Amino acid sequence: MKTIIVPVDFSENAHSTARYALHMLSGIPEVSIVLYHMYEKANEEEEAYFRLEAMKTELSNVAVMSIACHAEPGSDFPESLARFARHWSASLIVMGLTGQSKLGQIFMTSNTLKLVEKNPCPVMVIPPQAQFTRIRNVALTSDFRDVDLSTPVGPIKQVLEMFAPSLHIVNVNSEHYVALTEHFLEQKSRMNALFADFNPEFYFIGTYDFHETINQFVADKQIDMVITIPRSHSFIDKLFNPNHTKKLVVSSTVPVLAAHE
Secondary structure, eight states: OEEEEEEOOSSHHHHHHHHHHHHHHTTOSSEEEEEEEEESSGGGHHHHHHHHHHHHHHHTTTOOOEEEEEEEEOSOHHHHHHHHHHHTTOSEEEEESOOSSTTTTGGGSHHHHHHHHHOSSOEEEEOTTOOOOOOOEEEEEOOOSSHHHHOOHHHHHHHHHHHOOEEEEEEEOTTOOSSOOHHHHHHHHHHHHHTGGGOOEEEEEOOSOHHHHHHHHHHHTTOSEEEEOOOSHHHHHHHHSHHHHIIIIITOSSOEEEOOO
């Protein structure tokens, strides 16, 4: 059984994200969703579970799926969620980009870095303007550096196996010319071996603007989800600061999955 965690703060965005998750996962066997809420005061527990159960009832009309509810006290949301995800060996965390609370703003604050760096499992972000479609085409972005060591193959494969999509592996590098260098040819061969079960197609695009290029690639290839692999703290800082997040996620119309090395 694959456990998918959907953090909720009871905002409209949280409801939309939960509905999106159910539509996305509908029909996939052996999947269980957990609606997760963290509250800060002990007297909020009863209300938290009341609202979770109400949300569960609402979602039961969206799709037939196993849905559980969990609320717990805490003051450090990323730490609490990461601990919970590890305890349940979660396969995926699905969350929205915006909302009314600290949870809703997680991908616009330093909490984003904390959650991704804690690396409990892949984190999928649903942009506000995302319109649900079946995940048939997935773009995996890679810098093609030491792919055997830097690519979290297991977690990515687990997500890909749920959707069985066509896999498009993309590298954006301003140094690409007519022919690939030996380095990129070697790394391409290694990456192809890592994801051979998905018969990947490869794209090497010579340009400076990573985010604009990926967004255009999403449109051209009808991509339904983008997977990115943060490699280091400095890279994560660059990728997830507010400006880059807006370019990569807010401007995106498809979910973005962060799978840490």
